[in-house]
Amino acid sequence: MKFLRQIYESLRFAWQALKSNITRTTLSLLGVTVGIFAIVAVFTIVDSLERSIKDSLSSIGEGVFYVQKWPWGFGGEYQWWKYFQWPSPSNSEYKFLYDNLEKASAVAVMDFKGSTTVKNGSNSYEALIQGVSYEFDQISEVPLEKGRYFMQQETTNARNVAIIGAEIADVLFPNQEAEGKVFKLAGRKFTVIGIQERKGESLVDFGGSPDKKCIIPYTSFAKMFQSGRPDPDIVVKGFEEDKGLIEVEAEVVGLMRTKRGLKPRDENNFSINRPEAAAEAVSGVFAVLTLAGWVIGSFSILVGGFGIANIMFVSVKERTNLIGIQKSLGAKNYSILAQFLFEAVMLSLVGGLVGIFLVYLLTFVPLGSLQVMLTPGNIILGLGVSSVIGILSGIIPAMMAARMDPVTAIRAK
Incomplete structure (x- = not known):
């Protein structure tokens, strides 16, 4: 008191x-x-x-790392002249990892094509095109508002199907359901099988805004856009019990060195990039x-x-x-x-x-x-x-x- x-x-x-x-x-x-x-x-x-x-950053995957040509530079000297000479990852290397990795819960390959016109009649949109393999949805979430994800046959046989962003759906198919509709991409007809949930504007969108993205099977992407020098990204997801992804990274490094025929004294000619390093x-x-x-x-x-x-x-x-x-x-x-x-x-x-x-x-x-x-x-x-x-x-x-x-x-x- x-x-x-x-x-x-x-x-x-x-x-x-x-x-x-x-x-x-x-x-x-x-x-x-x-x-x-x-x-x-x-x-x-x-x-x-x-x-x-x-x-x-979390939208590009958690508990994953990327096998790429160029390392992500965060401070220190960036030896671009050395990295420039390294070969890019290839689809055959992805298949080799997919077939032989035991410490990974999922392996996917993907690539991007920026600012590509998609059309439906007189309606058109400049979209970011992303080609992905079947297991991509196990690497990174693909939240769908309507429709479905790819079936394995569609990604294996290069079917012309697509999952489009909400903004693309609004522009190409105004006042109508986009699911099941057909649009043109690089002169080819694609069928919409899914529409991603609307995310809205973000300060930073690593990998591009899902509202403005058109996702297609990687096999279809490779036929249409990789006639020159392909430079895909291989994404590997580890198991939860593998803290720090130490075991799966060691296995990937060993398999990549074997695939590229590197000798014991040769340094790696590929990069292992982790999203947490960026964070x-x-x-x-x-x-x-x-x-x-x-x-x-x-x-x-x-x-x-x-x-x-x-x-x-x-x-x-x-x-x-x-x-x-x-x-x-x-x-x-x-x-x-x-x-x-x-x-x-x-x-x-x-x-x-x-x-x-x-x-x-x-x-x-x-x-x-x-x-x-x-x-x-x-x-x-x-x-x-x-x-x-x-x-x-x-x-x-x-x-x-x-x-x-x-x-x-x-x-x-």
């Missing part, structure tokens, strides 16, 4: 401090508000960016942005902390006589200390809450395809930083008030 009464009195004193000089208090708390806004806003935007990019590189970039947010916000919070300390020193001076009366009536030093410290924390929290509210308003501002979300973690972070600033700013004035001599304090004018 005594503790609750103390909290009530501290709240009352904090409110009086706010009311006594609105302009002075507002200007003093402005630094905390700006600082908390800067830190929480940077954290919120960085978290939103990171979540968007990692969601896009780690993204996290590194965002760590720098987060640090920048801390630095920018810290300067504002420092100014705000001095402002709160100034209010507390003034408050102690104005209530010196009252402190003396409280002590003469039996108030302990810790009670006076807690009273002023609590007041400082309350003042700082007011500034922090205003800063967090401004970040909340920021989430309603349209930022293109980026969806900004204020998470509970960032709210707790803002309140926590505000509380720490309040404690640091109020500890010295509170200690001064707690150590006052009651007789001297009562005589003060």
